[in-house]
Amino acid sequence: MNLHQFRFLQEAVRRKLNLTEAARALHTSQPGVSKAIIELESELGVEIFSRHGKRIRKLTEPGVEVLRSVDIILREVANLKRIGQDYAARDAGQLTVAATHTQARYKLPWVIAEFRRRMPAVQVQLLQGTPDQVAQAVREERADLGLASESLQDSPDLLTLPCYSWQHLAVVPHGHALCDRTELTLAELATYPLVTYEPTFAGRRQIDAAFAHANLQPQIVLEALDSDVLKTYVELGLGVGLIAEMAISAERDTALRALPAGHLFGQQLTRVAFKRGVLQRSFVPLFTELISPRLPRKLVEQTLRGELDGQDVFSI
DSSP: OOOOHHHHHHHHHHHOOHHHHHHHHHHHHHHHHHHHHHHHHHTSSSEEEEETTTTEEEEHHHHHHHHHHHHHHHHHHHHHHHHHHHHHHOOOEEEEEOHHHIIIIIIHHHHHHHHHOOOOOOOEEEOOOOOOHHHHHHHHHSEEEEEEEESGGOTTTEEEEEEEEEEEHHHHHHHHTTTTTOOOHHHTTTTTTEEOOOTTTTTTTHOOOOOOHHOOOOOOEEESHHHHHHHHHHHTSSSEEEEEEEGTTTOOTTTTEEEOHHHHOOOOOOOOEEETOOOOOOOOOHHHHHHHHTSOOOHHHHHHHSSOHHHHHOOO
């Protein structure tokens, strides 16, 4: 057995049993991947995959157990490399952060600026995507950590810590009929066309759930991932915007009026996520502390080492 066989097996499963895609990702040939997996099966004395002819169909029962062990072995190999890298250059390296557009645009700029001020030798790479894509990037170890308000807590192989809470605002152009309202109702909002996030993004599920619970059908005329896009269409009078509060600034968004809507849709919680069992670089807890001062660096370090349960220790 060798690490190449393990990597080929892991990548084949990651690529949904498409050996051609696995070979391309690993810069090798499809026959090479297939041969390595067959040799591993021969050494172990079990079939890892069930096949129809030469085509792989699914993991066998022992194959599931083999994959679990392979994941642990490769994770620990990566941890060994990280130990060497960390001690060779404790204040240098690269930090890759996966985040949704809203987090990347409105929460992270000052965090990254302050982090770079304290750690000038660390290069920061930012990956943007949907909440599911953020979770996947962390799961596949393409990102050291992820930041989003959905999906992260649903993955058992991710360790998530509560970061900060926020609420939605109802946003309208100046002169709109709702400008003088002091407390909006769902029934009121249901009478207007609405502009908000697409269904898996920025607390949209809570918006839908609130209207459904009140037996109301909202008139959603535009969905988008980007808060700036939503604000543009609100300014044009397309509808009332239901937008994350972090995306609204009185100094910047002078053409808009924001009204509280947290009492209608509840508080939303943004989480930071890490891959379970992965040894984090020494500067990761600092970056996490900058995102949320409620996560003191020492407690983050203890949680990442498995000494504390983040769900028990941290609350918002």
